[in-house]
Amino acid sequence: MKITEVRLGLISVPLRVPFKTALRSVSSVEDVIVEIHTDTGAVGYGEAPPTGVITGDTTGAIIGAIRDHIAKTIIGRDVDDFEDLMIALNACIQKNTSAKAAVDMALWDLYGQLYKIPVYKLMGGAKKSIVTDITISVNDPEEMVRDALNAIDRGYDCLKVKVGKEPEKDIARLSAIRGAVPKETCIRIDANQGWTPKEAVRILNGMQEKGLDLEFVEQPVKAHDFEGLKYVTERSYVPVLADESVFSPQDALTIMQMGAADLVNIKLMKCGGLYNALKIASAAEVYGVECMIGCMLEAKISVNAAVHLACAKQIITRVDLDGPVLCSEDPILGGAVFNEKDITVSNEPGLGIKGIEPGKIKYLD
Template structure:
């Protein structure tokens, strides 16, 4: 099974409601889809969201990296040599992790097809069903409490609350939400780098004093501030999850060596795909550190790849793969089944994706 062509397309899917964080507001998914074609007629699918504020990748940079560098480096290679292909991709261009992830995902899809097995079984086969949280966008406290109750009615038992815009209001947000949902629901918070280290400690200690029972706090400080991240971890009892601070296996190793986080968040768009995500899983296992699997604003294609990784590896104990639930429509045929908080994998080869509707090809 050899690579004969790589096509790039756009996909546009409106969101049910605007997605708001401390960094941005988004109303629709506008992603790049990759199709890797082979001499056997098999097609592998991948996806990349242009998330410039986090990865630095734009639509133009993703398309350019794939067409001008990545594709040329791997054309004609045999899918059986997945290790050799990944080395070629890594060396074809620096950074550009989202572009690399899109191609990486499509190739792993083909790898599963080559051996006629669902990808999660090839990667570890730990389980066939996972349960995700759902994200509550940052708004006024009362609106966030309402959104939280709506999510609970849909069957979600774990909520990830976006904070980080205003420390005092953040405390009020969490008090209002906890009062509304009670204590049978897990609350985790994501500051998206919105606080300074000392500020984060003050806010989190106040949440501790209020008895809000926060499961963990995700990326409370700026991505580059590993010292600040460690300061927060050393001065609060709420566990700290490193997200934007960890792109590569090297980043994960450094964070754990420094004792800067209790948990690591793996996102395929940061790692450049499954190949390096698997390495982060191995590093975390060595350090006895649990991982969360997360996503950007992505449709079911790349989220499906993250689902397979989560199902494969026992070190991934926290699931934050709610992207498809936020979409107003599903344009992807096949793949895992998303039923509110429950995600179930099927036994189709690779990622199991049959077709993607509504594509606008860029070649």
């Protein structure tokens, strides 16, 4: 199975409600789609969101990295030479993790199709279904309560609440949500690098003292501040999850060796795809650090790849793959079934993606 062509396109999928964090506000998913074609007729699918505020990858950068570097590296090569392909993909250009992730998942898709096996079974096949949380964007407390109750009505029992924009208002927001939802509801918070280390400790301990019963806090400090992350982890009543601090297996290993976080978040767009994500999971297994699998604002192709990883590895104990259910429509054919919080992986060969609805993709060639 030789690679003959790399084709790129764009999709635009409206969100149900605007997505607001401490870093940005977004009203639709605008992603680059990758199709890798082969001489057998098999097609592998990948996807990358331009999340410049986090990854530094814009739409133009993703397209340029694939066209000018990655495509030239992989065209003409055999999918069966998988390890060599992965090494070449990661070496052909520095950084550009979103572009690499999109191509990486398309290659895994083809590799699974070649051997007629789902990717999650190639990786370990621990389980066939997972349960995700759902994100509650930063807004006024009343609106956040409405969004939280709507999520509960839809069957969600775990909420990931965005905080960090206005530290003094965050306690009020969370108190309002905690008081409105059932007592057993799991609440985790994501500060998106919004606090200083000392500020984070003060706020987090104040939240727990008020009985907010938070499961963990995601990335309370700046991504590069490993020492600050460690400071918070050692002093906070709330467990700490490293997210934007983890862009590579090396980052994950450093954080685990330092004891800088209680948990690690794996995102394909940060680490460059499934190949590197597996390395993070393996390090986590060695150090006994549980992982969450997360996503950016992405449509189903790339989130579907993350579902396969989550279903493959027991060390991934928490799931934040709500991208597709935040969208108002799903133009992607095949792949995992997203039934609100319940996600069931496809047993089709590869990643199980069949294509994109006609008229929903704008090809760039």
